[in-house]
Amino acid sequence: MAVPQEHLAAATARVETGATGYEAILTPEALAFLGRLHRLAEPRRQQLLAARRQRQARYDAGELPDFRADTAAIREGDWTVAPIPAALQDRRVEITGPVERKMIINALNSGAKVFMADFEDSSTPSFANQLDGQINLRDAVNGRIEFTSPEGKRYQVGPNPAVLVVRPRGWHLPERHFSVDGEPMAGALVDFGLYVFHNARTLQQRDLGPYFYLPKLEAMEEAALWDEVMAFAEDELDLPNGCMKATVLIETLPAAFQMHEILHALRGRAAGLNCGRWDYIFSYLKTLRGHRDRLLPERGQVQMTVPFLKAYSELLIQTCHRRNAFAMGGMAAQIPIKGDQAANDAALAKVRADKLREVKAGHDGTWVAHPALVAVAQAVFDEHMPTPNQLDVKREDVRVSREQLLAPCPGTITRAGFDNNVEVGLRYTAAWLDGLGCVPIHHLMEDAATAEIARSQIWQWLHHGGVEFPDHAPIDFALFDHALAAHAHRLRDSDVPGASRVDDAAALLATMTHADTLGDFLTLPAYEQL
Numbered sequence: 001m002a003v004p005q006e007h008l009a010a011a012t013a014r015v016e017t018g019a020t021g022y023e024a025i026l027t028p029e030a031l032a033f034l035g036r037l038h039r040l041a042e043p044r045r046q047q048l049l050a051a052r053r054q055r056q057a058r059y060d061a062g063e064l065p066d067f068r069a070d071t072a073a074i075r076e077g078d079w080t081v082a083p084i085p086a087a088l089q090d091r092r093v094e095i096t097g098p099v100e101r102k103m104i105i106n107a108l109n110s111g112a113k114v115f116m117a118d119f120e121d122s123s124t125p126s127f128a129n130q131l132d133g134q135i136n137l138r139d140a141v142n143g144r145i146e147f148t149s150p151e152g153k154r155y156q157v158g159p160n161p162a163v164l165v166v167r168p169r170g171w172h173l174p175e176r177h178f179s180v181d182g183e184p185m186a187g188a189l190v191d192f193g194l195y196v197f198h199n200a201r202t203l204q205q206r207d208l209g210p211y212f213y214l215p216k217l218e219a220m221e222e223a224a225l226w227d228e229v230m231a232f233a234e235d236e237l238d239l240p241n242g243c244m245k246a247t248v249l250i251e252t253l254p255a256a257f258q259m260h261e262i263l264h265a266l267r268g269r270a271a272g273l274n275c276g277r278w279d280y281i282f283s284y285l286k287t288l289r290g291h292r293d294r295l296l297p298e299r300g301q302v303q304m305t306v307p308f309l310k311a312y313s314e315l316l317i318q319t320c321h322r323r324n325a326f327a328m329g330g331m332a333a334q335i336p337i338k339g340d341q342a343a344n345d346a347a348l349a350k351v352r353a354d355k356l357r358e359v360k361a362g363h364d365g366t367w368v369a370h371p372a373l374v375a376v377a378q379a380v381f382d383e384h385m386p387t388p389n390q391l392d393v394k395r396e397d398v399r400v401s402r403e404q405l406l407a408p409c410p411g412t413i414t415r416a417g418f419d420n421n422v423e424v425g426l427r428y429t430a431a432w433l434d435g436l437g438c439v440p441i442h443h444l445m446e447d448a449a450t451a452e453i454a455r456s457q458i459w460q461w462l463h464h465g466g467v468e469f470p471d472h473a474p475i476d477f478a479l480f481d482h483a484l485a486a487h488a489h490r491l492r493d494s495d496v497p498g499a500s501r502v503d504d505a506a507a508l509l510a511t512m513t514h515a516d517t518l519g520d521f522l523t524l525p526a527y528e529q530l
């Protein structure tokens with residue numbers, strides 16, 4: 001390990017809250033473990049975040065992302081990832097959802113092969129959400145999770161539950177309730193550390209394992225830090241080396257140029273890559289925020305079939321299969337629509353079409369947002385992928401260039417598209433501030449990644465100047481201010497989730513939209529207001 005054991009042994013995380021009831025999770029031993037993780041990883045994490053800022057400054061100055069010259073040998077070399085455990089061989093349908101107690105039980109019972117329990121895009125990282133989530137996962141791992149709703153409906157896990165995979169927060173988010181040496185911890189390490197400390201050994205004994213999805217990575221060095229953290233945790237918890245498995249979301253534009261490198265950094269534990277399409281679109285917007293020639297049209301037009309997204313998903317499949325890792329698809333935003341059969345059929349048809357595209361392209365599995373979509377996705381994968389995965393589909397035909405990954409996306413910005421971005425940005429932020437990290441808005445799933453697209457697009461259209469609707473009417477700040485005020489007025493006394501935080505959300509959105517620079521993450525300033 002990079003840091004000597006005796007140095008690490010002194011570190012203990014302090015919990016900066018008077019909350020009680022979490023003693024079983026926040027034990028002195030668990031906090032000491034978090035302290036050691038922090039000292040191991042924090043200096044490097046800060047360097048990596050600084051490297052992100054430096055890269056972005058170059059992109060703002062006109063440079064475009066590219067494949068790295070210094071890692072060509074990794075891309076060209078013949079190597080594969082370590083064998084992937086039996087529990088993760090068939091991942092044809094993975095359900096995702098926040099770490100809320102009832103939803104965990106529903107997800108485990110959904111019939112999906114895998115359940116990704118999410119401390120990230122679909123979760124507001126309040127202290128209660130994160131700690132309750134840890135209790136819920138501990139109870140799930142130990143086979144004792146149960147829940148009774150206020151109406152008296154009882155929930156418990158049935159036979160053949162989905163395999164649990166946990167997504168901790170990304171490297172950028174602080175966790176202000178935990179500090180070591182007077183510094184706030186990384187949210188990523190708190191989520192990861194508490195989960196493995198309390199569950200890794202039990203999972204290992206059950207022939208499962210501590211399995212993870214790793215979000216928002218931007219470079220192979222960030223993957224290498226995760227590898228170091230996991231190796232350290234395996235040593236500390238007396239677990240076999242490599243038993244912690246990681247599937248990395250390729251959901252930033254810079255990471256798309258380093259897919260081989262990211263798998264290589266984690267090659268002893270990589271289980272695959274995933275097309276995190278929503279954050280990827282957000283990252284395209286953010287990385288290229290200084291490039292007037294690469295403005296995106298309204299988000300409804302940025303489908304997976306547009307050239308830059310098609311190129312990225314095919315490169316991901318080819319990369320994974322060359323390295324014997326799984327190439328996971330992503331999330332269609334449609335969810336079931338109650339009380340309107342025709343609209344529901346149309347939504348399900350869109351999900352079906354999305355999954356058909358994925359399985360035919362060579363993906364080994366996909367994500368769904370809702371239990372009612374498991375059977376829809378499963379039917380498509382069962383029909384077109386009779387084997388547990390399709391690692392043998394190598395996609396050697398795929399040739400993806402730098403230009404294709406960066407290709408501008410033609411389309412339009414309609415008044416409805418503009419207004420929808422304002423409404424979604426506002427409603428989602430309000431719900432998030434109120435503790436709900438995933439909400440349905442106009443029958444679509446909206447989470448942190450989709451909301452980031454909404455607010456970044458507004459910023460981009462306003463700040464580049466000269467952007468117009470199809471009828472040549474200008475898109476300007478007065479229009480934005482008016483739309484925001486109108487939605488805030490309508491929503492503040494409504495019954496939508498987060499109505500009580502609408503004014504806070506509107507103020508935050510106004511500040512971020514008027515700021516000269518597109519902010520890195522909506523959730524960073526929003527976290528200050530939790």
Ligand SMILES: CC(=O)SCCNC(=O)CCNC(=O)[C@H](O)C(C)(C)COP(=O)(O)OP(=O)(O)OC[C@H]1O[C@@H](n2cnc3c(N)ncnc32)[C@H](O)[C@@H]1OP(=O)(O)O
Pocket residue numbers: 095096097098102103104106107118121122278279331335336368369370371438439440444445446447449450
């Ligand atoms: C960009 C990305 O990162 S994608 C990954 C992150 N996003 C997600 O994980 C999406 C998770 N999905 C959700 O949170 C929800 O499905 C929403 C918010 C989109 C819709 O929620 P709702 O409108 O409340 O759904 P609905 O009322 O139809 O729910 C019906 C039942 O399904 C359950 N349910 C809905 N979604 C899920 C889920 N993802 N996991 C488990 N159970 C679920 C509900 O708890 C409810 O259970 P009940 O009948 O026992 O009370």
Ligand SMILES: O=CC(=O)O
Pocket residue numbers: 121249251275276277278279280330331449
């Ligand atoms: O995390 C998934 C995404 O699409 O973003």
Ligand SMILES: [Mg+2]
Pocket residue numbers: 121215249251276278279449
């Ligand atoms: Mg994401």
